[in-house]
Amino acid sequence: MRTSQKITGVDLIELPTEWPVGPVNVFLVYGEKLTLVDCGRNIEAAWEEFNLAFNERGLTIMDIEQIVLTHHHDDHVGFLDRLVYLNPVPIYAHVNCRPYLTQDEGHFTSGTRFFTEFYKEFGIPEELSQDLANLKDWNQGLKNKIYITGEIDEGIAIPGLPDWQVIETKGHAQSHIALYRASDQVLLCGDHLIKHTPAGVFLEAPIHPETERSKPLNQYVHNLKKCLEYPVAIALSGHGEPIEKPHELISETLKKIDKRALRVKGKLEKGRMSGYELVRELYPGRYEGALILLASDTIGLLDYLLERGDIFSEQEDGVIYYFA
């Protein structure tokens, strides 16, 4: 557990995951209500470490009065149902967490349909697009349906946390929010910013089927710039070390995104390509096992270039082709 960083009224609890990103950070916020921000992975080692952290503070998990979620990913909601089974406290989260927390079969079915279509448009051969869509892991590992008590979003106050404001930070996830305390410029940024690795943006199926898909990288860039408008002395991330100069990290991140987008534009200057052709060009010999992630990442860069007017697209036989 990391204890070097002392932020008034906030404790960081580091919990193990078995994922490459490393441990996940959850937070105890001592507001008017003792608030837990995020839960760890649903693995025994994380649950034990979590309980131990409470013991060390002279608390138990029964002292938690409410839970706030930064987003719906497994490493942030993992043992949520185990926790609320024992201590059924209010849960505050973005409305887009809902289908994942309730394990909504309808969303997963329409999501599989969405990704089958998306992969086809991306130029992935039809026989492979269905398989890829089926491979997508919808299961959050929750045994019980979890219902959000209060939906939070930008400008909505969380009961029991009057010092903290919600900032919508979609990009990494469509349910992503951050919490900001103006008095000492602390940002609980979830996975919006991670010091040791790019946070990653992920294409998600629309919550309402048949509506336009999100453009996660464009949202991410927009929300990085939004965070530049807030004075932030320290950002406490969902993973890794606290970020002492978050604005510098944001500027570096924006530059890296630009650089990666320009590389894509360079490829398209040689001729039009589908997303799939582009992935094969960018990651020769190593795209096959990681196609879901690479498609998500590449469509983000293409959306970004399209929005800037740097590239164009045209559709032919159900496949979208891009050119510069």
Ligand SMILES: [Zn+2]
């Ligand atoms: Zn995470």
